[in-house]
Amino acid sequence: MRTLVHTRQGDPAQVLTLREDPDPPPRHGAGQVLVRLLVRPVHPGDLIGVEGLPGLPEQRRPEVRTPGVEGMGVVESVGPDVRTLRPGRRVAVFPAPGTWADFVVVAAERAVPVPEGVSDETAALMLVNPLTLLMLYRAVEHALGQRKGPVLQTAAGSSIGRLVSAAAVRHDLPLVNLVRSASGARTLRSLYPTLPVITTSDGDWREQVRHLTGGQDVQVVLDCVGGAMTQDLVALLADGGTLITYGRLGPGTTTLEHLPLGQRGLTVQGVTVWHWTHRTPEERAQDIAFAVDLAQSTPDLFEVAARYDLADFKTAVEHARRPGKSGTVLLTSPRSAGTGREAVR
Numbered sequence: 001m002r003t004l005v006h007t008r009q010g011d012p013a014q015v016l017t018l019r020e021d022p023d024p025p026p027r028h029g030a031g032q033v034l035v036r037l038l039v040r041p042v043h044p045g046d047l048i049g050v051e052g053l054p055g056l057p058e059q060r061r062p063e064v065r066t067p068g069v070e071g072m073g074v075v076e077s078v079g080p081d082v083r084t085l086r087p088g089r090r091v092a093v094f095p096a097p098g099t100w101a102d103f104v105v106v107a108a109e110r111a112v113p114v115p116e117g118v119s120d121e122t123a124a125l126m127l128v129n130p131l132t133l134l135m136l137y138r139a140v141e142h143a144l145g146q147r148k149g150p151v152l153q154t155a156a157g158s159s160i161g162r163l164v165s166a167a168a169v170r171h172d173l174p175l176v177n178l179v180r181s182a183s184g185a186r187t188l189r190s191l192y193p194t195l196p197v198i199t200t201s202d203g204d205w206r207e208q209v210r211h212l213t214g215g216q217d218v219q220v221v222l223d224c225v226g227g228a229m230t231q232d233l234v235a236l237l238a239d240g241g242t243l244i245t246y247g248r249l250g251p252g253t254t255t256l257e258h259l260p261l262g263q264r265g266l267t268v269q270g271v272t273v274w275h276w277t278h279r280t281p282e283e284r285a286q287d288i289a290f291a292v293d294l295a296q297s298t299p300d301l302f303e304v305a306a307r308y309d310l311a312d313f314k315t316a317v318e319h320a321r322r323p324g325k326s327g328t329v330l331l332t333s334p335r336s337a338g339t340g341r342e343a344v345r
């Protein structure tokens, strides 16, 4: 059994190690299942979990930690009280801390059966990003209320950004996309020709936003770049508008006191997919049904940038950080331990 572990925060290439353990995999407890993982993504949030956030003190953790929060695999064994899953069933798991390993133990309710026809790779990406999309979309609808007006999103070429674009097209949301490179803008225009795209490497990108929105101020900014860019994004907001922050990809910082929040009645709201577990069981079931349906109906929305064996994690992490990457990098395990056969299909 192989497990990626770290005991302190820092550059994943430095602090992560692959532990190869001859012991049998962990045992499930009551209400749990043991999953033999085949594919798991390298999300930006996974890297933050290993590195910590810039500007914050290093958090040394006394325990050994394994990164990863989602993935797909096959149920290996189930607790005696688990009725919904049987060994051999393909499942996607989330929230499942520690998926960068060959095995993970999760509560049975966190293992979602994967329908026939959904590939292993799509299944590995089926939960975090669609559930984040739902959280973001609800936050946007709440922030807009009765207001009409443009919504601006940063890092629009990201995997999440593309899900947001697809939802905006479907629901007629007046979305304006920001990307940082001209090539990223070209790709996004070809995918969503009806949505305007502005490139922030253009010196006049703020004027371009104002021109495009016809002088109408932006009502909501959906932002995962943050850092020094926050000041510019807030300046584009209408009085009473909302900045929804859900990531931190950009360099620099913005001081809260430098933002005219009080004078202009602005709201800053954080969104995290971890709060999805606070929804009721019925709401969660509906959200899961949405995610599964999206995976079945539009697998193109779950683009894979590349796949690497778990042991090749350093290359995988380097690729996940590469500018211009399109889609999500995957870490794989062989379908049968010891066969060396490729995991994914």
Ligand SMILES: NC(=O)c1ccc[n+]([C@@H]2O[C@H](COP(=O)([O-])OP(=O)(O)OC[C@H]3O[C@@H](n4cnc5c(N)ncnc54)[C@H](OP(=O)(O)O)[C@@H]3O)[C@@H](O)[C@H]2O)c1
Binding pocket: 043, 044, 045, 128, 129, 132, 155, 156, 157, 158, 159, 160, 161, 179, 180, 181, 184, 224, 225, 246, 247, 248, 249, 250, 251, 271, 272, 273, 274, 320, 322, 323, 324, 325, 327, 328
């Ligand atoms: N809050 C939550 O619960 C939650 C859940 C999931 C994801 N997220 C966040 O959502 C964001 C997107 O995740 P993802 O998995 O969709 O990402 P992804 O597919 O890996 O794509 C990353 C994107 O970010 C862009 N980017 C990277 N650094 C940038 C910078 N400094 N300035 C502007 N753009 C930059 C890249 O642009 P190029 O193409 O130009 O390289 C790329 O389009 C991340 O911040 C992630 O942490 C948050």
